[in-house]
Amino acid sequence: xxxxxxxxxxxxxxxxxxxxxxxxxxxxxxxxxxxxxxxxxxxxxxxxxxxxxxxxxxxxxxxxxxxxxxxxxxxxxxxxxxxxxxxxxxxxxxxxxxxxxxxxxxxxxxxxxxxxxxxxxxxxxxxxxxxxxxxxxxxxxxxxxxxxxxxxxxxxxxxxxxxxxxxxxxxxxxxxxxxx
Numbered sequence: 236x237x238x239x240x241x242x243x244x245x246x247x248x249x250x251x252x253x254x255x256x257x258x259x260x261x262x263x264x265x266x267x268x269x270x271x272x273x274x275x276x277x278x279x280x281x282x283x284x285x286x287x288x289x290x291x292x293x294x295x296x297x298x299x300x301x302x303x304x305x306x307x308x309x310x311x312x313x314x315x316x317x318x319x320x321x322x323x324x325x326x327x328x329x330x331x332x333x334x335x336x337x338x339x340x341x342x343x344x345x346x347x348x349x350x351x352x353x354x355x356x357x358x359x360x361x362x363x364x365x366x367x368x369x370x371x372x373x374x375x376x377x378x379x380x381x382x383x384x385x386x387x388x389x390x391x392x393x394x395x396x397x398x399x400x401x402x403x404x405x406x407x408x409x410x411x412x413x414x415x
Contacts, residue, residue: 250276250306250313258287258300270296279304 245254254274259266270287282303287296364370 247276247308249316250308251317252276254279254304256285256300256302258298269298272300272302274302274304276306279306 254276255271256274257271258269260269268290271290271292272285272287273292274283274285282301285300285302287298287300288294289296360366361370361373
């Protein structure tokens with residue numbers, strides 16, 4: 236049975252957290268996992284006989300360790316920390332790349348780009364006066380909008396665009412060009 240007789244001193248920010256101890260068996264080429272223990276810091280004031288558990292702390296592993304612990308803390312700071320919300324864990328795993336989600340988002344952006352391109356082509360045709368009636372109507376509409384624009388018209392315009400998209404999907408318009 237190994238004996239370590241080591242002393243460790245930790246600065247603890249929250250006395251409601253736990254002390255996680257993992258035990259490894261050191262061999263010449265690698266470290267073998269023996270077990271781990273999770274000890275609440277508030278209980279760290281006596282001698283403990285801790286049975287080692289597996290990595291998930293679900294089942295008992297082989298072995299036990301004896302710990303002598305002592306807790307020295309400021310009761311005022313501890314009570315303030317108790318009333319405050321717990322600190323966020325800033326260590327997080329990077330989200331894994333999901334091809335299906337990427338392709339779905341790519342298709343959305345691509346369709347928005349296609350709509351923007353079709354609107355751009357329609358506006359270019361109007362500016363080039365390819366169809367004189369449409370261009371004259373667009374010029375009169377522009378003058379009317381410039382003369383009578385109010386801020387409340389912006390949400391109405393957005394509502395009209397949303398309604399158009401809904402009708403385009405429901406009726407089955409292929410692009411913006413079908414209206415122009």
